[in-house]
Amino acid sequence: MLRTLSITAGLVALGLSAPASAQTTFQIGHSLSPNSHYQVGAQTFADLVAERTNGRYRIEIAPGGSLGSEREMVEGVQLGTVDMVLTSMGTVGAFVPETLVLDLPFLFNDAAHARAVIDGEIGAGLLEAVEAKGFRPLAWAENGVPGFVTRDRAIAKAEDLSGLKMRVQANELHTATFEAMGSQGVPLGFGEIYTAMQTGAIDGTYMVVPIVVTSNFWQVQSHMTMAPLFYQAAMFIMAPSAWDQLDEADRAIFVEAAREAGVATRNAVEKAEAEGLATLREHGMTIATEYDRESFDRALAPVYERFADRIDPALVEKIRQQGN
Template sequence: MAAVFGLCSLVASEAQAGERVLRLGYLFSQTSQLGAGAERFATEVAARTGGAVRVEPYPNGTVGGEVEMVEELRAGHLDMAFITSAPFAGILPEFGVFDIPFLFRNAAHAHAVFDGPIGRDYLQKFSAKGLVALAWGENGMRHITNAKRPIAGPEDLKGLSMRVPQSEIMLTGFRSLGVKAEPLAFPALYGALQSGQFDGQENPIAVITASHFAKVQRHLTLSGHVYSWAALVMSRSAWDALTEDERAAFTQAARLGGQVSREVAGKAEREGVEALRKSGMSVVATIDRAAFERSLEAASAGFSKTFGAETIRQIKSVQ
C-alpha cells in the first residue's frame, strides 16, 4: 500500500507545471455508477478551475478497500474518494441508522431524505472524523443473490451463508433472519462465491451486473432491503489547500457527479434485471415485505434503542 501511494505521489509531482493533481479512489470499475460519477466530477473540476486542478481517478480498489481509503483520507495520504455507505457506520456510529433493513420504501424515498434537512445534517457529521463530504451519490438499492434457491420470504433465507458488508446493523439484521452472515471485503467476494465459501450476497443491481455475479449465482431477489448511499469525500488537508473559488467549484462538481451516479444506478435498476434474467438468473420480483418486517421486529427494537425511535420515525415519514 505504501508503494502504491508513493507511486501516486510521484505521478502527482511529475504533473505539468502549474497543474495540481488530486487522487480520487473508488472501489468499482470505471463503468460502474461510482465510476461514472467520478468521471463527471473530474471533468467538471477541470472545467470549473480552468485546468488548474486535475482529478485523477483510481478505480477498482487500486488504492485499497473502502475502509483503507477512509483511513488514508484521514491521514492525508489520499486526496479524495467516492465511497459507499459500507464502512462509515464503523467510523461514525450514527450513520448505522441508514443500514436498517427496510428503512426506505424505495430509492425516491431515500433521495428525499438525503436531499433534505436530514441529509444536510448528516453531511456535516463527516467533519468530526477529519473528513470533508462534498455531496451524496448513490450505490443503489441492495438486492439478494444466491446459488441455492429462490428467496421470496424470510423463511427462505434460513440457513444460507451470505457475505454482508462491514456493517454491524446489516449483520444483525440478516442474522436475525437465520442467515449465517459474515463480512468480507468486496474485492474478495467473487472468489468467495465461486469457491462456495458463501451461498449468496447482496448488492445493488449495478454492482451485480458489473461484477459478473450471474456467473456464480443462480437466483436474484429484488428485495430492496437497504438503500446504499455513497459520498464524495475529501481529506481535510486537500480541502484546506483549495482556494475559496476552488472549493465552490469542487462542491458544484461533486453534486453533479453524485447525480450522475444516481442516474447510472437507476438505469441499472431498470435495465439490469432483464440482462441478468437473460444471462440465466431466475428472478423473484416481489417479496413478502410485511413478513420480512415481522421477522425483524426483535432486531428493530434494538435499532430503536440504539438510534432513537424518533430519528427512525422521521426518516420513514419523509415523503
Template sequence: MAAGSAAMADIPSTSLRLAHVVNSDDTYHLAAERFQEILDEQSDGAVSVEIFPNASLGDERTLLEGMQIGTVDMGVITNGPVANFVDEFSVFELPFLFPTAEAAYDVLDGEIGQEILGKLEGVNLKGLAFAERGFRNITNSRNPINEPADLDGLRLRVIENEVYVDTFRTLGANAVPMAWTEALTALQQGTIDGQENPINAIYAFNLAETQDYLTMTRHIYAPALFVMSLPKWNALPEEVQTLVQDAAVEASAYARAQNAEAQAEQLAALEAAGMEINESPDIEAFREAVAPIYEQYGQQFGDYLPRIQEALE
C-alpha cells in the same frame, strides 16, 4: 467569456487522487468520471482528477483511513463502511426504511442527511455529497428465495457493518461480513453461498457467473458518498473547494439518474445470462421479520430515526 477565463486563470493548478473499489462498469466509476469531467470543464483544466478503480489503493476502510491521515485525497465510498467511522450513518441502513429512491433523496439531500454528512469532519473527513449504491437485493447459488425461511443457514456476504450483520442474522442467514474484494473470490470458490447488492453491482461484476438466483427484496437503500480527506480539503483554496463541492453534488445526481435508467436493461441481461429472478418476493414477511432490528437500534441514533420517519410521512 473573457471575464470567466480571467477568473479561471486565478485558480491554482490542483491535482486530486480519487479512489474506489469497483470496476469501470460500475456506477461509482461513472460518478467519478463525471466528477472528473465537471472539474476539468469548470476550471479550464486547472483542477485535474486521477481515478484509481478496482481497490488499487485498498478496500473502503483502508481508503477512509488513508483520507484521515492525508495519504488518499478522496473517494466514492459505500455508506456502510463510512458508518464504522460515524455511527449515525448507519441509520440509513435500517431495513425497509425508505419506500422509494425519491424518498431517500429527499432525506439525504435535506436537513437530516446534510447534518449527518457534516459529522464526518469530527473524524478528519469531509463529506461532499450523497451519491448512490441503490436498493440492495439478494443473490445466491443455493435455492430460490421468496420469504425469510428460505434464507435459513445461507452463507451470505454482507458489508462490514453491524446493522447489516444483525439484519441478516435476524432473518436466519449466516451473515458473513467481508470486504467486497474478498467476497468476489469467496463467491467464485463457493465458500459463501450468496451476497446482497444493488442491481448495478450485480451486473457490473457478472455475478450471474456464480449466482443462480436473484431476489428483488430491496431490503436496504444504500447511499454512497463522495468523501474527501479533511486535511486535503483544508489545503485547497476556497474557489477550488467550491468547484469540488459543486462537482460532487452534480456527479452524484448524474449517478442516480444513470442507475435508474440502466436497471431494466441490466436485469434483462442478468436473466439472459441464466439468473432466475424473483421480482415479487413476500416483502411484508421480510418487513415483519426485521422488526427486532428497529427495537435494537431505534434509540442508538439519537433522534435521527424518528426525524426520518416523520419526514417520510
C-alpha cells in the same frame, strides 16, 4: 496520495515561485469496475473540476479497489493518506455511527423516498456528522436499491435466508440484520465476493443490479430477488488535508462538481438497472420481484430494538413519515 505540481525540482530548489499554470493532482479511489456507475460519477467529477478550474486541478481516478478496500480507503481519507474516495455509506457507518440510520432494514420505501431524505434536512445533518469525525464530505451519491443474490434459492420471505452464509459489509448493523433472519453474516471486501461465491464460501450477497452485471456475478449465482432491504447511499469524501489546500472559490467548485457527479451516479444506476435486469435474465438468472414484507418486519423487529440506544427512534419515525 498524489500532490503533483507541474513545476520542476530545479525551481523548487532555487526557491522560485511556481508558474501560474501549476497543476495539482488529487486522486479519487472507488471499489467498483471502470465501467460502473461509480466510474461515471468519478469521471463526471473529474471533468467538471478540470473545466471549472481551468485545468489547475486534475482528478486522477483509481477504480477497482486499487487503493485498497472501501474501509481502507475511508480510513486513508481520515488519515490523509488518500485524497478522496467515492464510497458506500455502509462502510462509512463503521466510522460515523450517526449514519447507521441509513442502514436500518426496510427503512425506505424506494429510492425516491431515500433521495428525498438525504437531499433534505436529515441528509444535511448527516453530512455534518461525517465532517465531525475527521472527514470532508462533499456530496451524496448512490449505489441504489440492491436485491438478494443467491445460488440455490430465491428469497421470498425472511425464513428463506435461514442457514445461508451471506456476505456483509464490515458494518455491525448489516451483520445483525442478516443474523436476525437466521443467516451467518460474513464480512468480505468487495474484491473477495466473486471467488467466495464461486467456491461456496458464501451462499450469496445483497447487491445492486449494475454491480451484479459488471462483476459477472451471474456466472456464479442463479437467483436475484428485488427487495428493498437496504438503500445504498454513497458519498464523495475528501481528506481534510487535501481540502485545506483549496481556497474558498475552489472549494465551492469541488462541492458543486461533486453534487452534479452524485446526480450522475443516480442517473447511471437507473439506466444500468433497467438494462441490467434484462441482461441477467439473458444469462439465465431468475429475477423475482415479489416478497413477503410482513415476514421481514417480524424477523427484523429485534434489530430496531437492539440499536434504539444508538439510532434515535424519533429520527427513524421522521424518515418513515417522509415516505408516506
